[in-house]
Amino acid sequence: ALPSSPGTASALRSSPSPRTSFPSLASLCFFSAGIEFRFREVPVGGAALDSTGVPLPDETLAAAKESDAVLLGAIGGYKWDANEKHLKPETGLLQLRAGLGVFANLRPATVLPQLVDSSTLKKEVAEGVDIMVVRELTGGIYFGKPRGFGSNDRGEDIGFNTEVYSASEIDRIARVAFEVARKRHGKLCSVDKANVLEASMLWRKRVNGLASEFPDVELSHMYVDNAAMQLIRNPKQFDTIVTNNIFGDILSDEASMLTGSIGMLPSASIGDLGPGLFEPIHGSAPDIAGQDKANPLATVLSAAMLLRYGLGEEEAAKRIEAAVINTLNRGFRTGDIFSGGTTLVGCKQMGEEVLRSV
Amino acid sequence: ALPSSPGTASALRSSPSPRTSFPSLASLCFFSAGIEFRFREVPVGGAALDSTGVPLPDETLAAAKESDAVLLGAIGGYKWDANEKHLKPETGLLQLRAGLGVFANLRPATVLPQLVDSSTLKKEVAEGVDIMVVRELTGGIYFGKPRGFGSNDRGEDIGFNTEVYSASEIDRIARVAFEVARKRHGKLCSVDKANVLEASMLWRKRVNGLASEFPDVELSHMYVDNAAMQLIRNPKQFDTIVTNNIFGDILSDEASMLTGSIGMLPSASIGDLGPGLFEPIHGSAPDIAGQDKANPLATVLSAAMLLRYGLGEEEAAKRIEAAVINTLNRGFRTGDIFSGGTTLVGCKQMGEEVLRSV
Numbered sequence: 064a065l066p067s068s069p070g071t072a073s074a075l076r077s078s079p080s081p082r083t084s085f086p087s088l089a090s091l092c093f094f095s096a097g098i099e100f101r102f103r104e105v106p107v108g109g110a111a112l113d114s115t116g117v118p119l120p121d122e123t124l125a126a127a128k129e130s131d132a133v134l135l136g137a138i139g140g141y142k143w144d145a146n147e148k149h150l151k152p153e154t155g156l157l158q159l160r161a162g163l164g165v166f167a168n169l170r171p172a173t174v175l176p177q178l179v180d181s182s183t184l185k186k187e188v189a190e191g192v193d194i195m196v197v198r199e200l201t202g203g204i205y206f207g208k209p210r211g212f213g214s215n216d217r218g219e220d221i222g223f224n225t226e227v228y229s230a231s232e233i234d235r236i237a238r239v240a241f242e243v244a245r246k247r248h249g250k251l252c253s254v255d256k257a258n259v260l261e262a263s264m265l266w267r268k269r270v271n272g273l274a275s276e277f278p279d280v281e282l283s284h285m286y287v288d289n290a291a292m293q294l295i296r297n298p299k300q301f302d303t304i305v306t307n308n309i310f311g312d313i314l315s316d317e318a319s320m321l322t323g324s325i326g327m328l329p330s331a332s333i334g335d336l337g338p339g340l341f342e343p344i345h346g347s348a349p350d351i352a353g354q355d356k357a358n359p360l361a362t363v364l365s366a367a368m369l370l371r372y373g374l375g376e377e378e379a380a381k382r383i384e385a386a387v388i389n390t391l392n393r394g395f396r397t398g399d400i401f402s403g404g405t406t407l408v409g410c411k412q413m414g415e416e417v418l419r420s421v
Numbered sequence: 422a423l424p425s426s427p428g429t430a431s432a433l434r435s436s437p438s439p440r441t442s443f444p445s446l447a448s449l450c451f452f453s454a455g456i457e458f459r460f461r462e463v464p465v466g467g468a469a470l471d472s473t474g475v476p477l478p479d480e481t482l483a484a485a486k487e488s489d490a491v492l493l494g495a496i497g498g499y500k501w502d503a504n505e506k507h508l509k510p511e512t513g514l515l516q517l518r519a520g521l522g523v524f525a526n527l528r529p530a531t532v533l534p535q536l537v538d539s540s541t542l543k544k545e546v547a548e549g550v551d552i553m554v555v556r557e558l559t560g561g562i563y564f565g566k567p568r569g570f571g572s573n574d575r576g577e578d579i580g581f582n583t584e585v586y587s588a589s590e591i592d593r594i595a596r597v598a599f600e601v602a603r604k605r606h607g608k609l610c611s612v613d614k615a616n617v618l619e620a621s622m623l624w625r626k627r628v629n630g631l632a633s634e635f636p637d638v639e640l641s642h643m644y645v646d647n648a649a650m651q652l653i654r655n656p657k658q659f660d661t662i663v664t665n666n667i668f669g670d671i672l673s674d675e676a677s678m679l680t681g682s683i684g685m686l687p688s689a690s691i692g693d694l695g696p697g698l699f700e701p702i703h704g705s706a707p708d709i710a711g712q713d714k715a716n717p718l719a720t721v722l723s724a725a726m727l728l729r730y731g732l733g734e735e736e737a738a739k740r741i742e743a744a745v746i747n748t749l750n751r752g753f754r755t756g757d758i759f760s761g762g763t764t765l766v767g768c769k770q771m772g773e774e775v776l777r778s779v
């Protein structure tokens with residue numbers, strides 16, 4: 064792989080078929096910023112299970128590591144739902160995150176003025192919401208050991224997992240979150256369950272320990288149950304949220320649904336070294352696969368995050384984001400964000416309208 | 422303690438001072454159903470820490486066990502926030518739940534027509550929401566071992582907890598949930614993270630294994646991140662939800678906030694034997710302690726649940742619930758549920774108005 068620009072975006076093919084057509088994405092970048100891309104498409108998840116029998120083939124991980132950035136389609140589908148753990152599409156995604164060391168997952172939940180009516184929240188509660196959830200992505204209960212099945216002292220079946228964090232794992236994600244908050248509105252809320260869990264007590268202690276390095280950031284703490292409530296009661300109180308892997312999984316999905324347009328939301332996962340991983344936060348929506356109904360904008364916006372955080376091409380990122388806004392302003396909507404007075408389009412046409420809006 | 426009626430409700434005093442005056446509660450029950458109560462008030466949480474140095478004194482647990490039902494005030498406060506784990510008020514509550522063996526926590530989230538405007542959700546999304554969350558309360562990551570602090574192979578500090586469920590723990594909570602669903606609208610949604618966690622895989626397997634015993638209940642499964650979204654997108658899709666301790670903590674608080682009136686919501690925790698534990702789902706709200714502002718209705722409605730599930734006094738339970746509705750219909754509101762055109766009252770007056778409404 065060539066270093067940095069001209070970038071090599073390794074496009075991982077997952078299941079069902081990707082929501083964005085990569086050639087159009089390529090032309091988009093080409094026209095908007097004069098950057099040249101080399102794409103490599105490799106399978107992961109269901110596609111990899113079908114073609115190779117494992118959810119993350121060695122070749123796929125190697126190709127991802129050699130690239131300058133990785134764009135990922137959504138993972139999972141009915142076909143593999145009953146698979147054993149090591150043969151689940153999700154396992155491939157977790158292995159990829161771990162393999163790339165992308166410990167910091169940035170998940171914006173922003174209510175766009177054009178889409179405020181798609182939210183199930185009252186307009187005055189939803190408008191202006193602009194939250195960034197910084198989720199720890201390669202530790203905690205997702206990866207902790209021991210884990211598995213066994214039996215207890217009464218001979219009964221048990222299933223178990225370990226929630227574990229080390230000081231350095233907490234420090235590195237907290238630093239990313241402080242930096243992100245500093246570039247946003249300077250407010251960081253760390254979410255834990257420190258009134259019950261030792262892993263959370265250490266989390267809170269380490270986050271507090273870093274606060275003095277970021278005197279310009281206002282740090283607060285909140286229990287996860289309260290955070291789940293406050294996101295609904297008054298989401299505008301939040302700027303940047305930092306939390307562990309499992310709480311981040313739950314809260315970032317909750318936050319994204321506040322916007323009413325989960326089909327719009329991208330994410331970036333970054334590590335200390337190596338390529339970042341960029342993916343829509345939505346799932347693979349197997350119920351509408353192949354029907355040309357899916358909203359491609361989360362993937363398009365993930366490509367923008369890829370340009371910004373993965374390749375340092377801020378200008379190109381901004382042009383893609385502006386093209387998306389422009390497309391919405393021109394009234395185009397897929398079914399998930401459709402409302403009266405706008406124009407309903409399919410996945411393909413939405414992609415074309417974005418290209419036309421550049 | 423005398424068996425069943427005349428009942429002995431052991432009223433655990435926690436911190437700050439209880440929101441309901443127990444004498445009024447006593448008179449309420451007396452007048453409404455001719456039942457005679459003997460009350461014993463014993464400290465737990467902050468109150469117990471202050472008076473005895475531990476969050477659950479042996480005498481308190483013994484008194485609770487001897488009673489026919491236990492009504493609990495809310496737990497926690499700034500004063501004890503920095504305490505070590507074994508000296509936290511919350512630890513007293515967890516010890517009490519475990520000590521009483523109350524493994525099934527029933528948390529209704531119902532939008533009352535009188536209060537639909539208090540919800541931050543759009544009226545058409547909120548109205549008619551009526552969800553019962555059945556949360557496993559004495560297992561999972563709250564109690565799993567090993568837990569604690571240590572160091573990893575690089576000598577770094579770590580904090581760790583164990584999420585563990587056994588077959589029988591899952592079966593008994595699932596049975597309660599199936600029974601509850603059967604008496605409601607016959608729909609049960611089991612929430613887990615079976616695409617990642619072994620503890621959840623066993624959970625799903627055992628729940629599925631019981632389905633054939635409840636052919637009249639429609640069982641579905643949902644991942645916890647999706648559930649956090651669906652509760653906001655379309656809460657009316659849910660009837661009864663069953664889930665583990667930590668997911669239940671998060672989702673029941675999220676569900677309660679949909680109603681816009683968390684100060685209204687009671688909960689019941691029951692086991693196989695011994696007294697049940699009844700408590701409001703809200704916290705102790707230390708920010709408004711002593712200001713006569715708190716909404717006492719969640720505690721009043723917890724007393725109704727105590728009568729229904731703890732003492733089998735259905736008629737008395739219904740009369741309390743009707744008195745609460747009547748009070749709302751007469752326009753009385755505490756600050757948390759106040760809206761234009763209603764009458765703002767304090768905690769004390771609200772209690773008196775309920776008495777007057779019987």
Ligand SMILES: CC(C)[C@H](C(=O)O)[C@@H](O)C(=O)O
Nearest residue numbers: 138139153156312616617646
């Ligand atoms: C598919 C699943 C393993 C994944 C996760 O839980 O991390 C997904 O929900 C996400 O949030 O990216």
Ligand SMILES: CC(C)[C@H](C(=O)O)[C@@H](O)C(=O)O
Nearest residue numbers: 258259288496497511514670
């Ligand atoms: C106070 C705390 C330990 C408790 C819990 O997490 O169970 C509370 O949040 C609840 O839901 O009753």
